[in-house]
Structures are given as C-alpha cells and as structure tokens.
Amino acid sequence: MDELLLCLKKSRRVLLVSHTNPDGDAIGSLVALGVALKRLGKEAVLYNETPIPAVYRFLPLVDQVVRRIEDFAQFDTAVILDCGNLERVGEAAEQVSKLPVILNIDHHVTNTGFGHHRIVDETACATAEILYRLIQRLGVEMDASIAAAIYTGILTDTGSFRFSNTNQAAFAICEKMVGLGVDPYRVAKQVYGTYSLGRIKLLNLALDSIELAPNGKLSMMVLTRDMLEETGTRPEDSDGLINYARSIEDVKVAALIQENENGAPKTGHGHRYHVSLRSDGSVDVARFAAAYGGGGHASAAGYSVEDRLSRIKSDLIRLANTL
Ligand SMILES: [Mn+2]
Incomplete structure (x- = not known):
C-alpha cells in the first residue's frame, strides 16, 4: 500500500x-x-476498451473515457483497476504492460499479482472500497463526484447489498457517501431503472432460453448475437441478466453463456462463448472457471471457450451433478 x-x-x-x-x-x-x-493536479487519462453502458453515463468524467490511446509513451504510470489479470484490459494490455510503473488495484481472489506494486484485497466488497481508503490517504477530500462513483461501485458489485461479498464496509462507506450528497434513489433509478425497450425485449429472449440441469441445482441462460441483433441491443445490455437465472428456487449456480461479438468459428467446431457463473455462496465457481483458463471470485467467475453450445451445456450439467 505505502509504495x-x-x-x-x-x-x-x-x-x-x-x-x-x-x-x-x-x-x-x-x-x-x-x-x-486530477484534483491533485495530475494529468489522468481514463481508458476503457468497451463503450460505457448508458446507465452509468450520469457519473462525472464518463464522457472523457477514451477507447483508443495514440501515444502510450506519454504516460509514466498505469493504474489497472478491478482486473484479475492484465489481459482483462483488452487489446491495450501489451502496450500497457510496457509502461514504466504499473499499479494493480483489485479485489479478485484470482488476481495474478501483476504489476510493480499492488493492493489486492479479496475481502473488499468492490475495488471502489479499496479506492475509498486510498483516496483518503492521497489527501484528497471526498466530494459529491467521488462519492457518486464509489457508491455506484459498491452498490453494483454487491448486487444492491445482496451478494455474499456484502460486508460492513459496504454499508459504512455508502453511509458516508450519502452524507456527501449521493441520492440513493437517483443512483438506483439511473443504474436499474433506465432500460431501453430493446433491453426489455432482450430480457424476454434471455428468460425464454433458461434451462435447468436435471437435478435443478444449476440454471443456464443463453445470449446469442442473433438475439442482440433482433432486439437492437449491445453486449453491455446483458449486464445483470444472469441474476434472473440465479434467483430460481433451489438453484446454487447460474451460468450465462454469451456468444462473443466476434464469435465466428475459427476451427469449424463451434463458436466463441463467454460463460459467466454466479453461485449462491455455497459453491466456489472460481475453481470451475479456472479449469477452463478463466477466473473470478468464489461466487462470481467466468471463462471463455470455443465449442458447440451443446458441449458447453453438458460440461455445466456435469458441474451440476457435483453440487
Ligand atoms: Mn469489482
């Protein structure tokens, strides 16, 4: 932390x-x-490869997040946030890895410990929780802008204080953020209540795709590129859909099998999919994901795979049989 x-x-x-x-x-x-x-007078460029979902555009600086960097040599330091490994950054990972100082701030159990210095605290409910403490130690006074960002990070990563990572700090910090001017109703309305018609139609297709493993302990939801096209939605519109599959009675693990945007078959043996897993807290899904080269938390993990949908499902049913 100090270094x-x-x-x-x-x-x-x-x-x-x-x-x-x-x-x-x-x-x-x-x-x-x-x-x-920025308040400390530093030049800070915010980078994310994917467009920021509309529901988060109420946050400050979001309109300044860039998706391309022309000149990586201008930076003396990179801070990698909420990434279990450097590859999670996306296409810029290789360029980023060459910067003189790489700082890794994260809360994933599977964090690889990359970078020159790191704060990896798997007991933190969100990376935003770690940043709350770090920003104070930087000597920056919390204001309504920072508070809105930290509150949103904790609210969403704890599934509105419902997931197993919800800890005392989640409440303590959010209470302070509300004291600084965050309006919980307004944030919730932005984050959870501003869906496009397309997203609701996508939800309909996604719900219709749900299947249960024969023993009823695992649910599977499928999202294809055709579904996105049909509803005029983007991959980021699938955010949170898995929670519907997880909320089914007796289900311990929910799997969202999402066809990649560039999912065209490379070998002719299947498409590229990303499988997101959520558990009710009684099952460590990070271990299952790790067997496929993925990672995450005990209760939220994922992996990428190129295979036929039927094969991906039968692997998941095999997992279900161990529950
Ligand atoms: Mn996180």
Missing part, C-alpha cells in the same frame, strides 16, 4: 484502465480515482 501510494503521489501523467465490458465497479473506480488524481 503504491508513493508511486501515485510521484506520478504526473497517469493512464487509468479498467476491464473490458465494464460493470459499475470498473467504471466507478475509474471515475473516482480519475477525479482524485
């Missing part, structure tokens, strides 16, 4: 990066640290 703090204090031109297909924590963390570093 990382020192590096941040000495930095001048900082590249802030979070993972592709960003969620509320990835975006909230990016914004919170971005605002803080």
Whole structure:
C-alpha cells in the first residue's frame, strides 16, 4: 500500500484502465480515482476498451473515457483497476504492460499479482472500497463526484447489498457517501431503472432460453448475437441478466453463456462463448472457471471457450451433478 501510494503521489501523467465490458465497479473506480488524481493536479487519462453502458453515463468524467490511446509513451504510470489479470484490459494490455510503473488495484481472489506494486484485497466488497481508503490517504477530500462513483461501485458489485461479498464496509462507506450528497434513489433509478425497450425485449429472449440441469441445482441462460441483433441491443445490455437465472428456487449456480461479438468459428467446431457463473455462496465457481483458463471470485467467475453450445451445456450439467 505505502509504495503504491508513493508511486501515485510521484506520478504526473497517469493512464487509468479498467476491464473490458465494464460493470459499475470498473467504471466507478475509474471515475473516482480519475477525479482524485486530477484534483491533485495530475494529468489522468481514463481508458476503457468497451463503450460505457448508458446507465452509468450520469457519473462525472464518463464522457472523457477514451477507447483508443495514440501515444502510450506519454504516460509514466498505469493504474489497472478491478482486473484479475492484465489481459482483462483488452487489446491495450501489451502496450500497457510496457509502461514504466504499473499499479494493480483489485479485489479478485484470482488476481495474478501483476504489476510493480499492488493492493489486492479479496475481502473488499468492490475495488471502489479499496479506492475509498486510498483516496483518503492521497489527501484528497471526498466530494459529491467521488462519492457518486464509489457508491455506484459498491452498490453494483454487491448486487444492491445482496451478494455474499456484502460486508460492513459496504454499508459504512455508502453511509458516508450519502452524507456527501449521493441520492440513493437517483443512483438506483439511473443504474436499474433506465432500460431501453430493446433491453426489455432482450430480457424476454434471455428468460425464454433458461434451462435447468436435471437435478435443478444449476440454471443456464443463453445470449446469442442473433438475439442482440433482433432486439437492437449491445453486449453491455446483458449486464445483470444472469441474476434472473440465479434467483430460481433451489438453484446454487447460474451460468450465462454469451456468444462473443466476434464469435465466428475459427476451427469449424463451434463458436466463441463467454460463460459467466454466479453461485449462491455455497459453491466456489472460481475453481470451475479456472479449469477452463478463466477466473473470478468464489461466487462470481467466468471463462471463455470455443465449442458447440451443446458441449458447453453438458460440461455445466456435469458441474451440476457435483453440487
Ligand atoms: Mn469489482
């Protein structure tokens, strides 16, 4: 923590990066640290490869997040936020890995420990929780902008204080953020209540795709590129859909099998899919994901695979049989 703090204090031109297909924590963390570093008079560029979902556009600085970097040499420091490994950054990972100082701030159990200095706290409910403490130690006074970003990170990563990572700090920090001017109703309305018609239609198709393993302990939901096309939605519109599959009675693990945007078959043996797993807390899905080269938390993990849908499903049913 101390060395990382020192590096941040000495930095001048900082590249802030979070993972592709960003969620509320990835975006909230990016914004919170971005605002803080700018207040310290540093040059901070916020980078995310994927467009920011519309529901998060109420946060400050989101309109300044860039998807392309022309000149990586301008940066003396990179801060990688909410990424279990450097590859989660996306296509820029290789360029980022060459920067003089790489700082890794994250809460995934599967974090590979990349970078020159790191704060990896798997007991933190969100990367935003770690940033709350870090920003204070940077000597930046919390304001309503930083508070909105941190609150959003914690709210979304804990599934509105419902997931197993919900800890005392989640409530304590959010209480402070509300004291700084965050309006919980307004944030919830932005994050959960502003769906396009397309997203609701996508939800309909996704719900219709749900299947249960024969023993009823695992549910599978499928999202294809055709479904996105039919409803005029984008991959980021699938955010949170898995929770419907998880909320089914007796289900311990839910799997969202999502066809990749560039999922065209390479070998003729299948398409590329990303499988997201959510457990009710009684099953460690990170271990299952790791067997396929993926990673994540005990209760939220994922992996990528190129295969036929039927094969992916039979692997999942095999997992179900062990539950
Ligand atoms: Mn997170």
